[in-house]
Amino acid sequence: MSTVDLSRFNFTGGENAAPIQDLTALPAQDRERLVLAGIDVQDKHVSGTFMQLNHADVHCGTRHEGLELMDIRAALAKYDGLPQHFWRLLDPEKDEFTRLTREHCNGGYFMRVARGVKLAEPVQSCMFIKGQNAGQSIHNIVIVEEGAELHVLGGCATAHDAEHSAHLGITEYYVEKGGKLTFTMIHNWGESTTVRPRSAGRVEAGGVFQNNYILLKPVGDLQMYPGITLAGDGAVARFDSVIVAPEGSHVDSGNRIELNAPHTRGEIISRAVTTGGTIINRGFIGAGATPVKGHLECKGLILGNGRMHAIPELDSNQDGVELSHEAAVGKIAQEEIEYLMARGLDEDEAAATIVRGFLNVDIMGLPAPLRKTMDDQIRLLQCGKAM
Amino acid sequence: MLEIRDLHVSVHGTPVLRGIDLTIESGETFILFGPNGSGKTTLLMTLMGFSGYEVTRGSIIFDGKDITHAPMHERARLGIGMSFQRPPTIHGLPTRRMVELCGRGREMDITEMARRVHFDAFLDRDVNAGFSGGEIKRSELLQLMAQQPRLLLFDEPESGVDLENMALVGHTVRELLDGVPACCSATLRERNRNRTTSGLIITHTGHILEYVNADRGQVMYHGKLCCEARPRVILDHIANHGYQECLRCLADDSYGKIMEAPLI
Structure with missing residues (x-):
């Protein structure tokens, strides 16, 4: 059941808006x-x-x-x-x-x-x-x-x-x-x-689908569960997600991979932090062929009063598949905080450093300016006080 | 530099340290011996300020400042540095960044520093992720080189280190303590004059004694310190007689230098 009242929104109007030749001409705020x-x-x-x-x-x-x-x-x-x-x-x-x-x-x-x-x-x-x-x-x-x-x-x-x-x-x-x-x-x-x-999505033999998803800002209510079918021999899919939900955000997000051909591989890695919002962190890998490999990892940190609900699923009726998952929901390890404090970081700096590492966007191979923008955004997250 | 007075420490409500008195002067390296479970590591952890180590009596004075209840980062900033035996992995934090954090804005050539401990190839790896025993030691030393502590706490520098790495670890610890590379031809007098870094090192095997100029040592037994002597003398004694001698020594006034009343 959805709680969204679609009649509240205007889906028409302004279809013929003037083209914007130069995006730098947009207002600074935009x-x-x-x-x-x-x-x-x-x-x-x-x-x-x-x-x-x-x-x-x-x-x-x-x-x-x-x-x-x-x-x-x-x-x-x-x-x-x-x-x-x-x-x-x-x-x-x-x-x-x-x-x-x-x-x-x-x-x-x-x-x-x-x-x-x-x-x-x-x-x-x-x-x-x-x-x-x-x-x-x-x-x-x-x-x-x-x-x-x-x-x-x-x-x-x-x-x-x-x-x-x-x-x-x-x-x-x-x-x-x-x-x-x-x-x-x-x-x-x-x-x-x-x-x-x-x-x-559908990936044919030998094809690769790599999906990176980053959500660092508040959102009212988000729900998505993109699915990829690996339909040809040797196809590969990988989802990397970094999600932060501050108070007021409701995020229900997951990824789905169907390994439907031999020698296909799928990986779903998500890192989620709630600083007061709700995150439902889903993942599904299904195998309808063999040999295939799939790995699912959802890791969540709760800082403050948020909620984290991890739902990892693996499904297969094939003899010889290799599917695994790893899910964890927790807080920042005291041991890690103290390690950094022993090097001179105060508790807030230590917590922020660990969260920054946890929400590692480096693995996504983003262009340098974009990676810097994302790093700056992560630095601004208020996670120190949540310890 | 460091003055520990009548220190009593409990872990999870169990008394572990039962009245430690210890003074380490500026530039002095002190070696701590003792059987497993005697409280050596507890003393180091307490000095660094780890949670779970409750000081029930006594005080710790560092550079004239009472740090008995100071948070860890304050102790670190005052100049206490510790090498971890089993540090946690911090995912997404490259070793290079960790070393930068240790330097607290100090200008450093991290690659060159890392080269000195044969660790330059590890700078882009997450700190401690999959490191072997020897790699952990070198990573810890690199961090301490950046941190430049004035009191170095080192729990078993030899553990998990092969012979070749032991020489590297030993020389690096000595550099950290002496403030000059061991190979430099500073005269002894110059070296002693420059030495302001102190050390408190726990050792079982004594290999580290081949590299550092350790002035004094003591045996920790059942939460108390006893038998102050030159570290080499203590090591030889333990090698020949084991810690049983210490027990006898503690139990009987007529043996050795008795620091404390007999244990219960």
Whole structure:
């Protein structure tokens, strides 16, 4: 049962907003919000950029042959409704959010990298919400063709003044044979934002799907459970998530991997910290083929009065699979605090240092400026006092 | 530099230290012997200020300041540094960053420092993650080199260290205590004049004595200190007679230098 009243949000209006040629021309406050969602407003060092403001595609450009990037509505018109890729991995009848998005899709992007094209620089996509009660119901499609490589930096943010907004987002990922997709998503929502992404992906033989997810800022109510099916021999999927929930945030988030072909491997690693909010930390690895390997790790720290509910699941009926999980919910170890204190750090500094290490974003291989922005954000977290 | 007066310490309500009096002067290295479970480590942990070590009586004075109940980081900032025997792993904290933290803003060439303890290849690894016994020792020494303590607490520098590493550990401990590299040709007099770093070292095997200029030593037995002598003399005695002699010594006024009344 959902507690979201979708009639509160406006899913129409402003579809024909004027394009923004230069993202640096945005108001300073908006730019700041975007930077914290990982968006490079200078538009440098990227292969392409897509930005949607509420219901309008306001900025879209590619700098690379072999990369197609356009508004989903344009792509549906151009490619006869994208029969191979549109609503192929998700059931539009899944829930009220998918139903609404099917009935009224107000944006999203179509991104495709052609066979064998390896993009060295990331493509950034940004979903931005401004104003009161705005609702986005978008549909994204990402296709990495055979042997191609793509890194998407997906930043989602609300403006300072955006209140009671909703973001419903369908995303379908297709990684063809030997392709590699790295998808880094950074959320920078507001305290009253309702977020319901619905994502699924399919990876063919030898393909790799790496997903990074970072949520360091408050969010009203977020629920998502993206799933990847490894459909071809030797395909690999890995999810790395870093989640922080301050007081008032409700985050129900998990990742799902189906190992449906021999020699596939899946890994789900999540690190979550509550400083007063609720985190439901899910994970599921299912194996329908053998030999396969899967590992699930959810680690949670409770600082203050938050709640952490870890639900790791493994499921298989195959003889010879190797699946494991490791879940832990706890506080910062006194032993670690004292180790650092013996080196001259006070208790707050010690706690902050440990939390920073726990929420290690270095492993995600983010571009340097983005990693610095994320490190700075983690440094600002109030975890010292929570001991 | 360090003055311990009538120190009584309990762990989980059980008395472990039963009246320790010990003074260590500036530049002096003191060696602590004693059988397992006698309270040596408890003394070091108490000096550093670990939780769980409750001072029930007595006081600890460092540089004229009463630190009996001071928090750990204050002791560290005053100049007490400790090498951990089994330090915890801190995930996501690279060793290089840890060394930086130990330096508290002091300018250092960390790579060069690490090279001196053959640890430069480990700087990007999370601190203590999967380190072997010898690697832990070198990591601890590197951190102490950055911290530059004026009182060095070292629990069994020999444990888990092979012979080759023992020389490295030994020379590095000596440098930490002397303030100059052991290879420098400072005259003895110069060296003694420069020495302001003190040490309190626990040893079972005495290997460390081959590297440091230890002036004094004592045996801890059942929470009390006894038999003050030159460390070499104590070591030879324990090697020949074991700790049973200490028991006799403590029990009978006529043997050795008696520090305390007989134990119950």
